[in-house]
Amino acid sequence: MTFRVAAYGVCLDHDRVLLVRHLAESGETTWTLPGGGVEQGEDPVDAVTRELSEETGSDGVVERLLGVDSRVIPALVAHAGVEHQNIGVFYLVRVTGGRLRAELSGATVEPTWTPMSEVTYLRRSSLVDTGLALAQNLPATGHVTSTPVGGLIQH
Template identity: 60%
Template sequence: MSRRLAAYALCCADGRVLLAQHGSGTWTLPGGGVEAGEDPFDTVSRELTEETGLTGVVERLLGVDSRLIPSAERTVPGGPDHQNIGIFYEVRVTGGRPRPEPNGDTLTSVWVPVSEVAGLRRSSLVDVGLALAGSRPATGHVPPVPVDGLLLRH
């Protein structure tokens, strides 16, 4: 089994959420893998700036999502089962200007009205982050978020 530890920024303001469009066309939350020796708290700020050009301040830990993606459902056939452990933070954007990720996979970042998110081709990360922000569970854990019609990969 493979495993990935990642940190994601949920940035909301005025009824909108900041989404990043991956090169595949899928919308997701800014964020990415925790580097060896890096604190996930630092990862989320680094990834926000790398992917979007924006800077932010972590306001709070929203929670952790651990999702097992069976081999048969992975985008690369024949690979092992995969566990994605995502740490979600509420982040307030404080500056910068949106831009594509230099030499990266993020094509653009935009503020999307939360009411329009359901109509987007998006990663399940978006739904997990919004569910955590909406319920703010004391344990930091939400029941599995349905991914019908969504991408299972994070």
């Protein structure tokens, strides 16, 4: 099993959420939250603002910790072909500046302020639903029920 700690930003603007489109090596695309792997020795708060800048061109400030999610991706659908555990640290992030643009040399493109009413119709990572549930419910435990995968919701 492989393992990764990642930090994700839930950036809200009234009835919109900032999403990015992830390009898989297979050519498939999935909408997801800005964020990614925490580098060795890096604080997750620093990781989420770094990833926001890299993936969207936006500057942001962390307003609060929303929660932590653990999910195991089965080997059949994991990128490396082996079971993978992702520990996601979710933050509410306020965008403070910058200019939306695609990641300069990465796998995310098309940063988009997406109306919340349209999210359910998108092919998206389960991370989107988890982050939005954390932001909407603000559970004291920092944990919400895992998002079921299937249909438009991907690992």
